[in-house]
Amino acid sequence: MDEKKEELKSILKKYGQEHLLNHYETLDEKHKKELLNQIETLNLELITSLYKNTKKEEKNENDKITPIEYMDKEKLYDDYKYFENIGKKAIKERKLAAVTMAGGQGTRLGHNGPKGTYDIGLDSHKSLFELLSDHLKEAEKKYEVVIPWFIMTSRENNKATIEFFEKNKYFGYQKEKNIFFFIQGELPMIDTEGKILIGEDGLIKQAADGHGGIYESLVKTGMTKKMREMGIEWVFIGGVDNCLAKMVDPVLMGIAIDKKVTVACKSAVKANPHEKVGVFCKRNGKPNVIEYSEITEEMAEETDEKGELLYGESHLLCNLFRVDAIERMGANPLPYHIAYKKATYLDQNGEVIVPTSPNAYKFEAFLFDAFGEVDDMAILRVKREEEFAPVKNADSVGVDCPKTARELYKKFHHIN
Numbered sequence: 175m176d177e178k179k180e181e182l183k184s185i186l187k188k189y190g191q192e193h194l195l196n197h198y199e200t201l202d203e204k205h206k207k208e209l210l211n212q213i214e215t216l217n218l219e220l221i222t223s224l225y226k227n228t229k230k231e232e233k234n235e236n237d238k239i240t241p242i243e244y245m246d247k248e249k250l251y252d253d254y255k256y257f258e259n260i261g262k263k264a265i266k267e268r269k270l271a272a273v274t275m276a277g278g279q280g281t282r283l284g285h286n287g288p289k290g291t292y293d294i295g296l297d298s299h300k301s302l303f304e305l306l307s308d309h310l311k312e313a314e315k316k317y318e319v320v321i322p323w324f325i326m327t328s329r330e331n332n333k334a335t336i337e338f339f340e341k342n343k344y345f346g347y348q349k350e351k352n353i354f355f356f357i358q359g360e361l362p363m364i365d366t367e368g369k370i371l372i373g374e375d376g377l378i379k380q381a382a383d384g385h386g387g388i389y390e391s392l393v394k395t396g397m398t399k400k401m402r403e404m405g406i407e408w409v410f411i412g413g414v415d416n417c418l419a420k421m422v423d424p425v426l427m428g429i430a431i432d433k434k435v436t437v438a439c440k441s442a443v444k445a446n447p448h449e450k451v452g453v454f455c456k457r458n459g460k461p462n463v464i465e466y467s468e469i470t471e472e473m474a475e476e477t478d479e480k481g482e483l484l485y486g487e488s489h490l491l492c493n494l495f496r497v498d499a500i501e502r503m504g505a506n507p508l509p510y511h512i513a514y515k516k517a518t519y520l521d522q523n524g525e526v527i528v529p530t531s532p533n534a535y536k537f538e539a540f541l542f543d544a545f546g547e548v549d550d551m552a553i554l555r556v557k558r559e560e561e562f563a564p565v566k567n568a569d570s571v572g573v574d575c576p577k578t579a580r581e582l583y584k585k586f587h588h589i590n
């Protein structure tokens with residue numbers, strides 16, 4: 175092991191990261207081994223370039239942004255039944271799986287534990303995971319087929335998530351056959367000098383690599399292979415925090431199949447032109463999502479001849495992919511966005527430092543950055559109050575919080 179350590183030390187030195195071995199001698203054998211494994215798998219070139227990027231402002235101002243076409247679920251008229259029947263047939267043939275992304279840290283909500291375990295305050299005290307499982311079980315009754323459920327966790331919350339499912343008897347799911355957990359990728363956190371942080375356990379401080387990590391991790395952990403073996407062709411990918419997510423939607427699926435697209439996304443019209451949400455657009459001719467911070471006031475207010483906002487279709491993180499599209503998206507690295515966060519770490523003297531303000535960079539990929547990989551995307555506008563009740567913030571913030579989600583949920587399900 176010492177030989178390996180010396181070998182890794184010289185590599186680290188080249189990248190100015192040799193401090194990672196400072197506390198090596200204080201670790202037990204298990205942790206020593208783990209640290210060496212972590213170092214061995216580090217992509218030091220990538221980390222160096224990510225640090226360089228923290229010094230540059232992200233500029234997309236030369237990108238050509240244009241509106242993207244969408245369909246309105248309310249205005250499909252006769253086509254509604256047509257698409258629905260196509261989708262129903264495929265669902266009944268067990269061609270659909272659901273993926274829930276539950277690897278986020280949920281910092282804004284501030285819940286102690288995986289976000290999916292959060293109780294939004296219904297009389298039933300059901301957790302977000304249980305509310306999602308209810309929807310899948312309802313579909314099971316309707317279409318007489320079990321929808322396989324894949325759950326993405328992070329290294330940080332994987333154990334607690336699985337324990338929660340065990341405690342709740344997998345919400346009636348047959349674990350071996352129909353429920354699958356997989357862990358998303360991670361990237362080290364670095365300080366403002368570009369040094370990789372060491373966590374309290376003496377190992378490299380890593381953080382989940384964003385919801386854009388979904389494609390790569392579905393492929394790397396063998397989930398797409400499993401899906402193919404099960405005959406799955408379509409995968410709905412959504413967040414854990416939308417308690418009205420309609421994961422099994424025959425109309426969306428029918429459109430995707432009929433239009434021969436590999437990705438079909440749901441949108442909801444913006445509450446007002448300046449709502450702080452990302453909206454669908456074309457970026458340099460390819461499907462994409464533009465953040466509210468990137469859009470000019472003029473663009474935000476621009477309307478078409480029918481008076482509809484040109485950039486009004488907000489991205490709900492409710493998207494359907496063909497398995498091969500996931501594989502294609504997972505093959506190419508996505509750009510990483512930088513977040514400046516508070517991170518507890520071990521300093522040079524081995525002391526635990528708990529910062530009171532942000533001190534470290536975290537790198538996250540965004541799921542929609544992969545949309546540019548495809549030319550064939552359909553967008554379906556749905557009614558926000560029927561399909562979107564996110565739990566992002568604490569109640570004190572007043573929007574997208576447990577209180578608003580609870581009200582939307584109750585209204586939709588006719589609960590008093």
Ligand code: UTP
Pocket residue numbers: 275276277278279280281282283289326358382383384385412413414415491566
């Ligand atoms: P958000 O971007 O809202 O992040 O994730 P979050 O972790 O829930 O909350 P904040 O920003 O820390 O307050 C949207 C969805 O993507 C998942 C989340 O679990 C949520 O379902 N996600 C996010 C991941 O699975 N992994 C990540 O690395 C980030």
